[in-house]
Amino acid sequence: MTDFYDSQRAMRAMRKAALQRGVIAILDIGTSKIACLVLRFDGPEQYRESDGVGSLAGQSAFRVIGAATTRSRGVRFGEVSAMNETERAIRTAVQAAQKMAGVRVDHVIACLSGANPRSYGLAGFIELHESSVTEQDVARVLASCDVPDYGEGRHVLHAQPVNFALDHRSGLGDPRGQIGNRLACDMHMMTIDGDAVQNLLYCIKRCDMELAGIANSAYTSGISSLVEDEQELGAACVDMGGGSTGISIFMKKHMIYADSVRLGGEHVTSDISKGLQVSLATAERIKTVFGGVVATGMDDRERIEIGGDTGDWEHDRRTVSRAELIGIMRPRVEEILEEVRERLDAAGFEHLPSQQIVLTGGASQIPGLDGLAPKILGNQVRIGRPLRVQGLPQAATGAAFASCVGLALFAAHPQDEWWDFEMPMERYPARSLRRAVKWFKDNW
Amino acid sequence: MQQVDYRNSRRDPAPSRWAYRMHRLWLTPYVPRLLRLGVPVAISALSLIYVFSQPENRTAFTDMIAEIRRTVAERPEFMVTSMTIENASEELTADIKEILPMDFPISSFDIDLVAMQKVVEQLDAVARADLRVRPGGVLELAVTERLPAVVWRAPGLLELLDGQGRRVAALEERGRRGDLPLIAGIGADTEVPEALKLYAAAGPIVDRLRGIVRMGERRWDIVLDRDQRIMLPEDNPVIALERVMALHEAQDLLERDLAAVDMRNPDRATLRMRPDAVANLHMIKGIELGDILQ
Structure with missing residues (x-):
């Protein structure tokens, strides 16, 4: 127990140091994108007594002064798989965010979605x-x-x-x-x-920064996407990311369960790529522009040019109907949701008083998901978007940034963890006690 | 044949490690300011030091400064063309002109009035000198002359002193300043105020007074004609002299055939008579006694 006490306490001390300096970076290492936010903690002293406004529930305690997103590389299923590539992607995001913020950031809090929670x-x-x-x-x-x-x-x-x-x-x-x-x-x-933590630590070290905390992205998504009464009464947050889908169950404002499904939006993309014989980039574009999960009669008539680079006219002028595209996407999305349902059942979600499920993350933006999800997950499903935080650019307010925003909230208001409490007296090694006694003898 | 996929062979968007580090360094507080301000300042300071380490550059620079100063100083507004000396006798004027050699025109920047004042005030005949440069380029020198009060004779010199005993000028012969009282003896110049008081006290016999002599640098003798002397004590010589004057008023003391009135012991005035007077006195006493005896 003591070793993780020590490492987590070291991170906590670093986070405190960062808060004292007032600037900290938030790094969301996802499978499809790496997002970096730079937060500035103003502290409550920026408000004068006469203003009559304190920091209300912490929203005013920090503001986002830099934000950057870059396409993720070297990350699979929310885990670092190619370290150099990931390091470069992190560097790109951090540098852009620093440039926007105009300050140098030395401490970073990261969240990752995979690594078999x-x-x-x-x-x-x-x-x-x-x-x-x-x-x-x-x-x-x-x-x-x-x-x-x-x-x-x-x-x-x-x-x-x-x-x-x-x-x-x-x-x-x-x-x-x-x-x-x-x-x-x-x-x-x-x-x-x-291993995932070690790899992440290594990548961040290579970027000349210090890791001041790690969180699971399902947890942070829940912090940002669930509204207060949902967190209080009990709800599940499903963070549908690129490479993995995180599940976190909240009750009484505490996370009581977390899990992840190693399926995500990129699997949908690769299905489209395989099914339509197009490149992954084209498949991603088609998915985001024309994608959906509920086909209507109109969709049979809407033809989508899927193109190609072969030089063969016939091949490069292929079209598919939107219904075909939906026919490719829907089974995969259903599979993901069924997997989520399975995990929720395994966790005993049905015994909770409230059956609220909130879908968030980049893949939750598929049109028609709000029609499909209730069929699998139950009636109380909504598509969630993260809380608005001060200074966040418009481009970073979407559902894809739920874990990022949640991590910022987590940094501002960390929940008490085991290691935040004092270590019980009897657990202290005798050596350090002896050392303390010696110190007293030497100095008094 | 494969087409080249330009989209995927784009340059890596990630900054290199060094570019990233430089960027972070640039964002470090004070580093940009140090580079923007400190480096130019350091470069200019170093180049200045280099330039001034060459002697020819240094001399050229000082020459340039001197030249600029000269062009300003030599403007006609700042030139002094003449000097006027006020309240000084002709002799003193000549002396002053001798010790203040000035070749007009001269710039007022080059005139050191304080030093000139010190030089002029070193002259014995000058009590105080005021210098100023009047508009119109005239150096005005107002002198307060020292007035001689006594003639001092000491072995080998004859000088005029003022009331405080400061030297005014040398004197060739006593007769030139017959109007001033004479004091003599080594150390007499340090006690001029007392000597003047004695002169005032000796008012009734001033026409008989030859001078006052400082004896042994401690007391005064008043020398009258007919080789008469009044020997005064060290302390309170004026009171002693006044007592002698009172005796003289009452009994014409000094008209008699006395060699000296010795007041050195103020409690006991002593008269020293001349040998003839003593003989006469003895004869008179003898006659008186003889009359009685006969």
């Missing part, structure tokens, strides 16, 4: 020494959670206390200071492949 629910309880709950007790109860064997080479990405229970009262957000005998907690832990 796996969710674990942990539970632990302690008997309280004193009648009221102290910070130390919270740390102890968190430490008492029995960590499952999540496998060699896996890395804990998030470990958030979701619920506290004191004696028979459950659903406490903050048990500190309350009186009881037995403190129990539920925790949500999420692990990903350590």
Whole structure:
């Protein structure tokens, strides 16, 4: 437990340093695009008392001063597969965002969608020494959670206390200071492949920047796309990205489950490419301009020039009807949604009080998805767009930027993680205690 | 035959590592300002240092500065063409002209009035000198002359002194300034104010006064004609002299055949008579005694 404590605490310290400097970069490493936002944290001191306005729920705490997007390279299924290519793509995005911001950024918070995220629910309880709950007790109860064997080479990405229970009262957000005998907690832990983290770390190091935090993009998409009551009552956010589709389930403003399906918009593109015998670039263009999932009678008559570069007139003048295109796209989209349904069922989503599902991410912009998705996912489906944040360019407000915006919100208001609490006293290695005693002896 | 795919063989849009680093360096605070301001300043400073390290450049530069200054200083507005000396005797005027050699016209930038004032005030005959350059290019020198109060005679020199004992001028012979009192002796020049007080106190016998002599640099002798002397004490000589004057008023003391009135001990005035007077006194006493004896 201590090693990820240390690494995560180091990242947290770096994030604090970055917030103190006021500038931090947000990097969304996706399969189809790499987006970089540069945030400036103004802090609450920019408001005078006489203004009468404080930072309302944190929206005013930061503003986006630089934004850039570049086509992703070397990333497959949300994981770095060709390091040099990815590094260059990151460099391109970061440089453009820095240029727009006009400041140099040294700290970066990244999110990635792939790397096989796996969710674990942990539970632990302690008997309280004193009648009221102290910070130390919270740390102890968190430490008492029995960590499952999540496998060699896996890395804990998030470990958030979701619920506290004191004696028979459950659903406490903050048990500190309350009186009881037995403190129990539920925790949500999420692990990903350590290699993916290492690769990401390496790429960012090669760009002369420091990694100040990592988040899962399904989680950050949920932060930005779910409205407050959805997060409170329970909802699933489906981030339909290019290479993978992330699923996160929120309840009581905490993520309680996350998963990812290794299917995404690029699979639709490659289906079109294969089905129509066109290049991937053409297929992507056709998908974004003419794509859809619900065919109507009108679509049989609409012919799409699909072109070609062979020089053969017959080949280069091919056309398909839009209905044919939809016929190629729809099965794949259905497959993705069915896979999502499966994962949700596996997670026990149907037991949640609210069955709200929010689709976001670049692939959620397919016309007609709002008609198709309810057939597979249930009635309460909506297409979500990320929250508006101050200073975000119009071009970066679309659903494709949900995880990016969510990561910015996450940077401004990180949720308490396991390692944010004090380490319980008994967990400290004896050596450091001895060192502390020695320090006191030497200095007093 | 394959067509070349221009779209996919485009140049890599990513910046090179070095371009990226340079860009980041440029965005570092203070670096742009340092480059925009510091580098030109450093280059110009270095080039200036290089240029001035060559002696010929230095001399050329100083020559140029001197030339510019000269052209300004030699404008007719700044030229001084003559000097007037006011309140000075002809002798002093000649002296001043001798020690202030000026070849007119001269620029007022080149005149150091303070130094000139010091030079003029070094003259013994000058109590105070005021210099200014009047409009019209005239250097005006207003002199306050030192007025001689006594003639001082010491072994080998004869000088005029003012009331404070400062030297005014040398004197060839005493007769030229017969109007001034005479003091004599080494150290007399340092006690001129006292000597003048003694002169004032010796008013009744001023026509008989030959001079006042400083004896042993500590006290005064008043020398009268007929080789008479009044020897005064070190302390309060004026009071002692006044007592002698009172005696003289009452009994015509000094008209008698005395060699000296010795007041060195103020409590006991002593008269020194001449040998003839002593003989006469003895004779008179003898006659008086003889009369009694006879």
